[in-house]
Amino acid sequence: GESVGLHLPTLSVQEGDNSIINCAYSNSASDYFIWYKQESGKGPQFIIDIRSNMDKRQGQRVTVLLNKTVKHLSLQIAATQPGDSAVYFCAENSRTISNFGNEKLTFGTGTRLTIIP
């Protein structure tokens, strides 16, 4: 089946610098993408989402970029803080393929972001 993967399993960033976390997807029919943050012992927390009719979407200190040509998704975190330390993973949804609504998300395995003081 289709899978969502990540380029790097771990990422260490100096506090105050910007972080970029990448995600590659293989299903060209995917039309909705979500980034989640998961802290140790907790459930995933929604960060930001983007639909395939957009290339970029901004939130508070976060930006998601979508490149459909190369099937690549990235999450940029500005001015990284210690509280940003967590595992980040992306998820994709393709209603066209699955005929479901929000039910059939495919999740990546995650990138662990570590902040260096």
Add this chain to the structure above:
Amino acid sequence: DGGITQSPKYLFRKEGQNVTLSCEQNLNHDAMYWYRQDPGQGLRLIYYSQIVNDFQKGDIAEGYSVSREKKESFPLTVTSAQKNPTAFYLCASSNDYDRAGYQPQHFGDGTRLSIL
């Protein structure tokens, strides 16, 4: 505050025992889901329910059962038929696609199940 509550946080199962994990949401979401998370793997869908009294198998439903008698509740039973139940179990909910379009799933804080 609106959210998803999972209980217990930690659970231990003996051989041949069924255990039930609780999931309650007060977000008024129509759809609810159960996932299993293992180290180094992405979340895998066990069961989902789009409406009360209806639920569908996900990718790894064998050894699990669910019920959806109320909109806000979606308990998961891990039966003795599940031979490798040790994992972190996550419950999620979302609005219905037909009513709200694409919506992210929101998660509880999980139940960690271990074998005695």
